[in-house]
Amino acid sequence: MAAGKTCPKCEGRMEEGFTVDRGYGEAHVPGWHKGAPDKRWWGLKVDKKSLLAIESWRCNRCGYLEHYAR
Numbered sequence: 570m571a572a573g574k575t576c577p578k579c580e581g582r583m584e585e586g587f588t589v590d591r592g593y594g595e596a597h598v599p600g601w602h603k604g605a606p607d608k609r610w611w612g613l614k615v616d617k618k619s620l621l622a623i624e625s626w627r628c629n630r631c632g633y634l635e636h637y638a639r
Contacts (some may be wrong), residue, residue, distance in 0.1 A: 574626055581630025588625050588636075599623050601638035 573584035590599040600620035621638040622629040628634075 576628035583626040
């Protein structure tokens with residue numbers, strides 16, 4: 570994404586960042602996976618090869634968040 574991105578809601582300045590997924594003493598950047606969740610008794614079945622990292626942008630004026638999976 571380009572530097573100097575403008576908020577589509579209020580035209581404030583967007584800044585790049587990331588969201589954090591925490592669990593079992595670890596922190597990870599969340600990922601995007603195509604399709605519906607395949608729920609199992611121990612959690613979700615995930616093909617780690619198809620996960621895409623999520624890029625996040627936040628408006629410093631109104632707090633609006635945009636997320637992209639590249």
